[in-house]
Amino acid sequence: MFKYYLMLSWLSVKRTPMLTALMVLAIGLGISVTMTVLTVNYLMGKDPIPEKSHQLFHVQLYTYGKDRSNPRSADGYPYQVTYQDAMNLSRSEIPNRKTRSLQTGYSVIPSSSDSSPFMETARAIDSDFFAMFKVPFIYGGAWESSVDTKAKQVVVLGKEINDRLFKGENSVGKQVNLNSNLYTVVGVIDDWQPAIHYYDLNNNHFGDTQQIFVPFSLLPVLELPSWGNNNGWKTETINTYQDKLNSEQMWNQFWVELESPQQKEKFQAWLEGYVEQQKQLGRFEHENAGGSLKDVVEWMDYNNVVSDDNTILVGLAFMFLAVCLINTIGLLLAKFLRRAPEVGVRRALGASQGEIFVQHLVDVGLIGLAGGTLGLLLGQLGLWGIKQLYANYHQLVYMDMTLVVLAILIAIGSSVVAGLYPAWKICRTNPSIYLKIQ
Amino acid sequence: MLQMNNIKKVFRTDLVETHALRDFSLQVEEGEFVAVTGPSGSGKTTFLNITGMLETFDGGTYMLDGQDVKGLNDKQRSRLRNEKIGFIFQSFNLIPDLNLFDNVDVPLRYRGFSSKERKQRIENALERVGLSARLKHLPSQLSGGQQQRVAIARALAGEPRFLLADEPTGNLDSLMARQVMQLLEEINQQGTTIIMVTHDSELARRAHRNIHIVDGQVSDYQDLQPVLEVAEA
Amino acid sequence: MLEIRPILSALSRQKSRTLLILLQIAITFAVVVNSIAIVKQRLDMMGRATGIDEAHLLSLNINAIDENYNFKQNIHADLEMLRNTPGVEDAVVINQVPLSGSGDSSSVAASQEQFDKFENFGAGFFMADNHIINTLGVKIIEGRNFTAEEVEYTAARANAKVTIITKSLADKLFPEGDALGKKVYLGGDLQPTIVGIIERQAGSWVHHPILFDNMLFPIVRLNRFHRVLIRVKTTQDLNRILAEVEDKLIKRNNQRVITSINSMEELKASSYSGDNAMTKILWTVSILLIIITALGIVGIVSFNVNQRTKQIGTRRALGAQKSDIQKYFITENILLTSIGLTIGCIICIGLNMVLVEKYSATPIDWQYFPIGIGLMLTLGILSVWWPARKAANISPTIATQTT
Numbered sequence A: 001m002f003k004y005y006l007m008l009s010w011l012s013v014k015r016t017p018m019l020t021a022l023m024v025l026a027i028g029l030g031i032s033v034t035m036t037v038l039t040v041n042y043l044m045g046k047d048p049i050p051e052k053s054h055q056l057f058h059v060q061l062y063t064y065g066k067d068r069s070n071p072r073s074a075d076g077y078p079y080q081v082t083y084q085d086a087m088n089l090s091r092s093e094i095p096n097r098k099t100r101s102l103q104t105g106y107s108v109i110p111s112s113s114d115s116s117p118f119m120e121t122a123r124a125i126d127s128d129f130f131a132m133f134k135v136p137f138i139y140g141g142a143w144e145s146s147v148d149t150k151a152k153q154v155v156v157l158g159k160e161i162n163d164r165l166f167k168g169e170n171s172v173g174k175q176v177n178l179n180s181n182l183y184t185v186v187g188v189i190d191d192w193q194p195a196i197h198y199y200d201l202n203n204n205h206f207g208d209t210q211q212i213f214v215p216f217s218l219l220p221v222l223e224l225p226s227w228g229n230n231n232g233w234k235t236e237t238i239n240t241y242q243d244k245l246n247s248e249q250m251w252n253q254f255w256v257e258l259e260s261p262q263q264k265e266k267f268q269a270w271l272e273g274y275v276e277q278q279k280q281l282g283r284f285e286h287e288n289a290g291g292s293l294k295d296v297v298e299w300m301d302y303n304n305v306v307s308d309d310n311t312i313l314v315g316l317a318f319m320f321l322a323v324c325l326i327n328t329i330g331l332l333l334a335k336f337l338r339r340a341p342e343v344g345v346r347r348a349l350g351a352s353q354g355e356i357f358v359q360h361l362v363d364v365g366l367i368g369l370a371g372g373t374l375g376l377l378l379g380q381l382g383l384w385g386i387k388q389l390y391a392n393y394h395q396l397v398y399m400d401m402t403l404v405v406l407a408i409l410i411a412i413g414s415s416v417v418a419g420l421y422p423a424w425k426i427c428r429t430n431p432s433i434y435l436k437i438q
Numbered sequence B: 001m002l003q004m005n006n007i008k009k010v011f012r013t014d015l016v017e018t019h020a021l022r023d024f025s026l027q028v029e030e031g032e033f034v035a036v037t038g039p040s041g042s043g044k045t046t047f048l049n050i051t052g053m054l055e056t057f058d059g060g061t062y063m064l065d066g067q068d069v070k071g072l073n074d075k076q077r078s079r080l081r082n083e084k085i086g087f088i089f090q091s092f093n094l095i096p097d098l099n100l101f102d103n104v105d106v107p108l109r110y111r112g113f114s115s116k117e118r119k120q121r122i123e124n125a126l127e128r129v130g131l132s133a134r135l136k137h138l139p140s141q142l143s144g145g146q147q148q149r150v151a152i153a154r155a156l157a158g159e160p161r162f163l164l165a166d167e168p169t170g171n172l173d174s175l176m177a178r179q180v181m182q183l184l185e186e187i188n189q190q191g192t193t194i195i196m197v198t199h200d201s202e203l204a205r206r207a208h209r210n211i212h213i214v215d216g217q218v219s220d221y222q223d224l225q226p227v228l229e230v231a232e233a
Numbered sequence C: 001m002l003e004i005r006p007i008l009s010a011l012s013r014q015k016s017r018t019l020l021i022l023l024q025i026a027i028t029f030a031v032v033v034n035s036i037a038i039v040k041q042r043l044d045m046m047g048r049a050t051g052i053d054e055a056h057l058l059s060l061n062i063n064a065i066d067e068n069y070n071f072k073q074n075i076h077a078d079l080e081m082l083r084n085t086p087g088v089e090d091a092v093v094i095n096q097v098p099l100s101g102s103g104d105s106s107s108v109a110a111s112q113e114q115f116d117k118f119e120n121f122g123a124g125f126f127m128a129d130n131h132i133i134n135t136l137g138v139k140i141i142e143g144r145n146f147t148a149e150e151v152e153y154t155a156a157r158a159n160a161k162v163t164i165i166t167k168s169l170a171d172k173l174f175p176e177g178d179a180l181g182k183k184v185y186l187g188g189d190l191q192p193t194i195v196g197i198i199e200r201q202a203g204s205w206v207h208h209p210i211l212f213d214n215m216l217f218p219i220v221r222l223n224r225f226h227r228v229l230i231r232v233k234t235t236q237d238l239n240r241i242l243a244e245v246e247d248k249l250i251k252r253n254n255q256r257v258i259t260s261i262n263s264m265e266e267l268k269a270s271s272y273s274g275d276n277a278m279t280k281i282l283w284t285v286s287i288l289l290i291i292i293t294a295l296g297i298v299g300i301v302s303f304n305v306n307q308r309t310k311q312i313g314t315r316r317a318l319g320a321q322k323s324d325i326q327k328y329f330i331t332e333n334i335l336l337t338s339i340g341l342t343i344g345c346i347i348c349i350g351l352n353m354v355l356v357e358k359y360s361a362t363p364i365d366w367q368y369f370p371i372g373i374g375l376m377l378t379l380g381i382l383s384v385w386w387p388a389r390k391a392a393n394i395s396p397t398i399a400t401q402t403t
């Protein structure tokens, strides 16, 4: 019977080619626009590390003085922490893993004299960072955890820079000249490109990741500069690097890994204790003084990784899809109702309402299939266009399995939504009125 | 066997209620050829549509081959219609996009016959109406009489027990009308019960029995001649 | 004579089809008007005058490698070389580059008391020597430029005695308009005196409300990392300097890495890339939506015409003129569009309210409504024109033909 319905659909396509083309175009455009926008939105907001996103917590401390707050954050907390707080937080024994973090940078001086020095951003972190964020190694590994307290000039390189400096060979044990200081390579990581730099949302959300990782403990020793945001609220005289380390300026980040809710509670309590202790010392003067833990997903929401523009576009895209579907419903109704006399004959010859309904659903399904295919193709075009428009989205914009499935579901859903009413309407019409003399 | 008792059918629109059939009772025996006459708007088509279960009714009982039609759902009624009833219309109602073969094929598809059996039946049916040479033609390529013969073939292909014809000759000239009538008589002789609505008193007289409907009821008039004259005027 | 009543009754007999067209017109209108409003807002924002000589500016970063790099000497030598390069108008070493998206800002108040009570304003901080006015190409409308003697070279925090501020900031700090000569308070002992007021100058963060609130200080920071801003004379010079400046600087001293050589146009485009993308996407969506809706109307009306061929032929046979038939369909369309637009206006305002409330959009100017309505009506009439003509050309003989 299905083949029979297919044959009938094909006949009806042949009878109304323009109308069919119009419907396919409408569904195709609706799906492509929705998919394009949704893809960007989905990939931006997607959990970058689902297996442990609820165990990784970004730590915030309300270090402000009286009457101060962060006007840009939802709860008034500052995004970053001071150096002294980063140091103190890392003394807690409760988290399984923890890391201080800072974006810095170096001039890299290649050993061969024919290649010239170049600049690279870098990340100063603790040894736990790699395990916490599941950074894959090709050679070697993280530095010893003792280095986190007793600084040593060691470095973990990214694949790209290892290719550039060592032609991709195992460079563990070799030395790299950064800012005229020699660092020993302890590990090389594989290409690690999370779509979103969720471990540091203060700087660019998207784009290429860092290629150089050094111990955070080197900060006071080598006076590593901040290549990220430095936020101050207090009038302080900062003349030397030491002044900066002692200041209330916020320029570091701190992450912990807490396995269970109990552990989280324990650490939260420890944080409260820390805040109390600091209050005694005359810091944390604000009435809201406290500590806040946000897991990866919460942290991304908090930082509006999915921008307002994206959300607006999703809304508009769905309205666009709605117009396309309404359009299609109108055209389908017209098309089906014109066929009413034929349906009357079929009913008189013994077709049940169900059979008429299925016949028209097959009709709609074909149009939906064609529209969906067109939509997926045009969607690729749309994504290509998005990549042209947003320079740093190239890591971000691709269609994964979920998206392809989603696209197909939207295509099917759309055509069913568009086709259900017309098909239902036509199967419900009273056949006898269409059998009369015209 | 077909039996209707006190059938009532009311059409309701915003403005008026039309009692298309009222206390309509009728019995048709196996193998009969019944002609139905009556003035326009008297309820003939309504009667035929109810008989063919295209239309529901508001009161009374209708038994088709001993089965009470009232309690059946759409699927069961469609099934019954497909197996037991063939329809022929004044305006032929062939599907314009389908060739003769496919037109005759329509009821067989819903019956669920195998493709071999369908082919066999279609060829037989078309041969019976003398059109087996034109399987691939579209309806628009045929004359009115030929189209009606295709419609008859379509109605016969499923070998129904009842053939319902609503003014089958209304759109045909008298020669063609007589040919179609002859075909129906042949079919009736081979055992199919026929109920035919017609305006043509000559054709009506050729049936075994005449039923005259006036105002939604079977009229008691036995002499049909004068009434028909009025209706056609 | 417009036959509105028969049209209405014909429409009411196909309720679902009528409703669908109405909805389609309404949503299209709401989306298009809101999109146009957003696009206009973004274009206005991108088109704001910056006060600086955008077309002739370029910037670059210098990162010193050498441990013993003499900052002051090198900065002087670099600037002297750059300023003497043919085609260069002027150049400065500066802490931040306008429109670039990164830089420094701090709080400033009109009195110490206000500063302590946090009644202060945010402002961008620009530090460079006295060439800064000429390099940026900004205009001093009150007071004077820095003198060469006022310029301080320091690695530590400088205690500037004088400042030049933008008018926008001056108006906030001193609403009376008497800013010139007043002190401003930046916390601690930082209390420079305003010696000049600039008409207008954009700062670094294009999306920040303090974009035009800026302060200049005669300070050159002696940092390992510093930015250079160069103003050239013509666009040809710009391209030439962009191409050769790295070589020149490295040739003078190779103990450094030059990065981020960008023209101001590039920086600006990159800062506004999101807005630019948004406008393009909204344009595309709006145009596609209009096309879809127009095609939908063409489709439905053609269909109705086909459906009513016999009826139209009969009307013609009964004496209707071609123009009557065409008018019928056009009137029907205008009627539908008008009802659709009425609903559309409501959806449009509702949508805008959501956008304003949740996504900091601006309320739609009332002018967009007549523009949108005119657009949709024109669109409707254009879409119906062709099928209506087809209808008008139906021959009256159809009426007598049997099907």
Ligand SMILES: Nc1ncnc2c1ncn2[C@@H]1O[C@H](COP(=O)(O)OP(=O)(O)O)[C@@H](O)[C@H]1O
Residues within 6 Å of the ligand: A433, B011, B012, B013, B018, B019, B020, B038, B039, B040, B041, B042, B043, B044, B045, B046, B047
């Ligand atoms: N679908 C309908 N809606 C309303 N009234 C109807 C409908 N079908 C038939 N009628 C009315 O029922 C009566 C009988 O109609 P019908 O059976 O078609 O008459 P006939 O076939 O004898 O000319 C008429 O008055 C007609 O107006």
Ligand SMILES: [Mg+2]
Residues within 6 Å of the ligand: B044, B045, B046
């Ligand atoms: Mg009738």
